[in-house]
Amino acid sequence: MSVLVSVALRARDAVRGVWREVTKFGVVGALAFVVDNGGYNLLVFGLPGGSEGGxxxxxxxxxxxxxxxIAALLSWAGNRYWTYRHRHREKLTQELVLFLLANVVGVAITAGTVYASRHLLGLDSVLSDNVARVFGWVLATLFRFFAYRRYVFVAP
Known part of the structure; x- marks a missing residue:
């Protein structure tokens, strides 16, 4: 087998592995997204059709x-036991601390977009809050993917 074919096959396998990881990470993230945004809307705006707010x-x-x-705890369990089940650390405490640190940054990113929307732009509608949160969620998710892969769930 030529070197070029060997390199091409390795690259293909690496891309397949990353796509599987991205897919699993995405499924866990989608569930966490529902918990996060659903929880936020219930806390701030209350049940749909309610007039009092949350x-x-x-x-x-x-x-x-x-x-x-709350969504981060769901995400940790899903990523530890499914997405990165073959890569988690022996020391659960060390992994959880690194996970929480990565998520503190993620929380700050998401809360920061809500803060910017509310206090810098003066927007306070359901739509503006949710647009700000989705934008923050996208930025935080990109950060989390790379942080989990590089620092939290490392190969033993």
């Missing part, structure tokens, strides 16, 4: 942090 209607940034924190 229990944290006056605290949207804190509600964002709480909802994202």
């Amino acid at each position: 229990v944290m209607r006056a605290l949207p940034v804190q509600a964002s942090v709480l909802a994202t924190g």
